[in-house]
Amino acid sequence: MTAISCGLSTMVLLLTMLATETHGWAVVWTLFVAYGLIGTVNIMLEGIFFNIFPLATAISFLASGLITAFTLSAAMVLVAGKMPADGYEPQRAQLKKGWLLRLPVLAFAYVILFFVAGGLVYPYVRHFYENRVMPSMGTVVGGEFVRGLIYAVAMLPFARLATGHRWRAAGILGLCLSFFGGIAPLLLPNNKYLPVDILPYHLVEVGCENFVLGVIGACLFVAKTPKATTSTVSKDSVMV
Secondary structure, three states: OOHHHHHHHHHHHHHHHHHHHOHHHHHHHHHHHHHHHHHHHHHHHHHHHOOOOOOOHHHHHHHHHHHHHHHHHHHHHHOOOOOOOOOOOOOOOOOOOOOOOHHHHHHHHHHHHHHHHHHHHHHHHHHHOOOOOOOOOHHHHHHHHHHHHHHHHHHHHHHHHHHHOOOHHHHHHHHHHHHHHHHHHHHHOOOOOOOHHHHHHHHHHHHHHHHHHHHHHHHHEOOOOOOOOOHHHHHHHHHH
16 A cells, blocks of 8 residues: 555656656756645644644654655656756746735635535544544634645646646646645555544545645636747748
8 A cells, every 4th residue: 555655646746747847946846845735734734733643743744744755856857857957948937817816715715625525524434533622613714724725835836837728737736636635645554543444535535625626726826828829820831
């Protein structure tokens, strides 16, 4: 299961790198922010909010996770031969207008998705949570809003550099959020914080809600691909 989890994360990182079609530290930063914020920071915050693991464990998890994310991102870009950035201009290096105001919109959308998906699976995981000390509703809403903002920020570097049609970016962002933010970590064996009998339900819950969030994020942040003008096409045809 460890090999499957690592293999899935690597596959999604590779797809993300190829979908940017950029070079140098820009693509390292893009991979690191997506993998580090989604797969480490957000999981750590969730563990703290819901008292799943102690603070010392969370800090250790954060440090090791961010180091791993940066090392893997840099190594992948280096092995792919994409480190040199001299003279390279990305095809798209912009976000949708008004992207800053859309950050809280996406965070609010995540809160809604969190409660909808959580409500659907709660009957199957009730036995695990009903005897635990849970935070107040206000704390949960505020905490998930913060996590939604982190998800939104994690999408921005890729949304800025993604090439191709917006649906392609939507698919990549959906995969990043669903795999880094839930599926890959939950597949790791020897999980001493969540019992085996509830893991399948959380896999479906987090995988679905995060994929939908990625699609929404692409619609909010990814600018349309510039189209070639008719005059340019005609000029090129004459030259040929």
